[in-house]
Amino acid sequence: MHIYTRGNRILAYAPLRKINHIPTEEPKCYHMRRLSRQDVDAMASLSAVIYGALAKGQECFIHKHDRAYYEQMMNNPKMHFVGAFNGRQLIAMSYVRIVNSRKELFEEFPSSNISFLGRDFQAACLGADSVHPDYRGNSINANMIHFRLKYAGHLGVKDCLSIIDRENIWNMRPYFANDFVMMGADVDPSDGGNIALMHRRLGAKAAYNKDNYVEVPFDHFGLLNKMFAYRRVAVGYNSQTRSLRMVCCDAYQPQQQMTAGIFRGKSADAR
Numbered sequence: 001m002h003i004y005t006r007g008n009r010i011l012a013y014a015p016l017r018k019i020n021h022i023p024t025e026e027p028k029c030y031h032m033r034r035l036s037r038q039d040v041d042a043m044a045s046l047s048a049v050i051y052g053a054l055a056k057g058q059e060c061f062i063h064k065h066d067r068a069y070y071e072q073m074m075n076n077p078k079m080h081f082v083g084a085f086n087g088r089q090l091i092a093m094s095y096v097r098i099v100n101s102r103k104e105l106f107e108e109f110p111s112s113n114i115s116f117l118g119r120d121f122q123a124a125c126l127g128a129d130s131v132h133p134d135y136r137g138n139s140i141n142a143n144m145i146h147f148r149l150k151y152a153g154h155l156g157v158k159d160c161l162s163i164i165d166r167e168n169i170w171n172m173r174p175y176f177a178n179d180f181v182m183m184g185a186d187v188d189p190s191d192g193g194n195i196a197l198m199h200r201r202l203g204a205k206a207a208y209n210k211d212n213y214v215e216v217p218f219d220h221f222g223l224l225n226k227m228f229a230y231r232r233v234a235v236g237y238n239s240q241t242r243s244l245r246m247v248c249c250d251a252y253q254p255q256q257q258m259t260a261g262i263f264r265g266k267s268a269d270a271r
Helices: 035-051 067-073 102-108 138-153 169-177 222-231
Strands: 001-008 009-019 022-034 081-086 089-099 123-133 158-163 180-186 194-201 215-216 231-236 241-247
Touching: 001 138, 022 138, 022 241, 035 067, 035 081, 035 123, 067 081, 067 215, 081 102, 081 138, 089 138, 089 180, 102 123, 102 241, 123 138, 123 215, 138 169, 158 169, 169 180, 169 194, 169 231, 215 222, 222 231, 222 241
Parallel strands: 123 158
Antiparallel strands: 001 009, 009 022, 022 081, 081 089, 089 123, 158 194, 180 194, 180 231, 215 241, 231 241
């Protein structure tokens, strides 16, 4: 992906290699930019397509919104929607919301553990990661995350946060690819879904040894919750073993120590 500026606008383009799983006959690119009020109809239409394509059990992966919601969001100066286009067709969208109060933060990042942000924080919350089903397989989600990190940096924000449904392994990988860590888990009060808490600090990153890890199946929630509470974070996902890669890190829960018995060998499979 190539990111560039034009005036005070941040723009990007990246290769579009396939449509509906069929390789494109000629080289093409999709383009990314901030969305505006003129894009509301396309946003509502894309939201309906994506929600309608969810498989059974995936309803918590993304919230369903109508046109009125997007119109309202355009009135919020702290909400910045970005989109990817194939020509004039909106094929993906997501947002960056700037928050600097506990109430605003809890709406996006429902966790009691926010001490790592400091007292007078300003954070960028990334949400609504949405890609049209016909355009999956083009790294659009990973590129949108990277684009929003640049956008947040342009706005002077250092801490970037996101939540992911704990069953949505497809959305974990692009966040890990953009150096986010999974530093905890909670329940989304808006729909009761089990969510993973993701964090990325622009500039100086949390100290951890990415190569010294243990693997834990992503759906062993009980064990993972214990590990999150004792100085462990996830820094990657292994598709072959369907496991999270857990490492030691003092940045989020430094007050307690994990019992030595959990960390033996390169894998863990107790629930």
